[in-house]
Amino acid sequence: MASDTYRYLAKYYDLLFEARRSYTSARKEIISPLLSQVESACDLCCGSGNFALLLAAKGIRTYAVDLSPDMCRLTRQKAKTANLKVEVIEADMRTFRLPQPVDLITCEYDALNHVPKKSDLDRVLRAAAKALTPGGHFVFDLNNRAAFATLWSNTWFIERDTVALVMQGEHEPGSDKAAVNVEWFVRGGKVWKRHHERIEEVCWRAAEIRNALKDAGFDQIKTWDAAPFFNDYHTPPGNRTFWRGRKKA
Ligand SMILES: C[S@@+](CC[C@H](N)C(=O)[O-])C[C@H]1O[C@@H](n2cnc3c(N)ncnc32)[C@H](O)[C@@H]1O
Known part of the structure; x- marks a missing residue:
């Protein structure tokens, strides 16, 4: 990381x-x-x-x-x-x-x-x-590995107050690696700003x-x-x- x-x-x-x-x-x-x-x-x-x-x-x-x-x-x-x-x-x-x-x-x-x-x-x-x-x-x-195969293959959406994020999982079946791409939408006044983060895991x-x-x-x-x-x-x-x-x- x-x-x-x-x-x-x-x-x-x-x-x-x-x-x-x-x-x-x-x-x-x-x-x-x-x-x-x-x-x-x-x-x-x-x-x-x-x-x-x-x-x-x-x-x-x-x-x-x-x-x-x-x-x-x-x-x-x-x-x-x-x-x-x-x-x-x-x-x-x-x-x-x-x-x-x-x-x-x-x-x-x-x-x-x-x-x-x-x-x-x-x-x-x-x-x-x-x-x-x-x-x-x-x-x-x-x-x-079971978590990578189930949870980490999903897409999640979370919204609270002035923040929303989409977390898109990435896992190749049979591999010991997974990742989640996080797209952030953060509101400041009338403007939403977008940011990207990526978290990778191994198992x-x-x-x-x-x-x-x-x-x-x-x-x-x-x-x-x-x-x-x-x-x-x-x-x-x-x-x-x-x-x-x-x-x-
Ligand atoms: C899923 S969070 C867990 C945080 C905390 N243990 C908890 O239970 O809420 C993973 C944490 O690991 C830290 N981290 C990731 N890679 C690391 C590394 N190579 N060395 C030290 N910390 C690391 C991240 O910055 C993050 O705070």
Whole structure:
């Protein structure tokens, strides 16, 4: 992803996307049982910063990493407004480094699918392992091929206040790549301005992810199908999987 990709998506992220989904049940099942052992955490690909703020509000020393300068700015602003300490780092998930290792890294909403190449999975997992304390956990959720074949082949229209967007999915059947072309229509006074953004994703088979986690030094690997957590038509069984791995103690 180019660092300017999440520009309009950053500006209107909370308005258009945040209200449309809830990670509460997934976090309760997958992350909450770990929290009594977590003194420090990093939300990788933090987006507009909402989960980083939640972690910081629990008294956890919190880092937030994202490649998009606009997302980083938003997260810093929100932390300041909420009077919470979140150290925001503009960095690529494949190469990020933290000032100190942390007990938990999260990477939500298929952010890890955004790497340019399938082979980048190894780089992200190694960077995460390096940034964790021994025994620390990495929790992430991924779109699977089934999501590319169904959701990412659709066209979506969303309209809120002065913004409308058409998201047109692109997926070649049988491939591990998908993209969405986003056409923005933003109203300022009587004038509508049009902007374009393109988001690309890659996906992996479960065995590829499991092997990559093991190779990067993770054990106690667990998965959860996302369907029961969301219970909506975007997330039928098999589309999205939550993964949790522990850096070997
Ligand atoms: C779908 S959003 C998810 C944001 C957030 N995790 C959430 O749950 O709302 C994907 C995020 O990944 C970030 N991103 C994409 N590629 C990245 C990369 N190579 N390194 C770091 N962040 C990246 C984008 O800027 C965006 O904020």
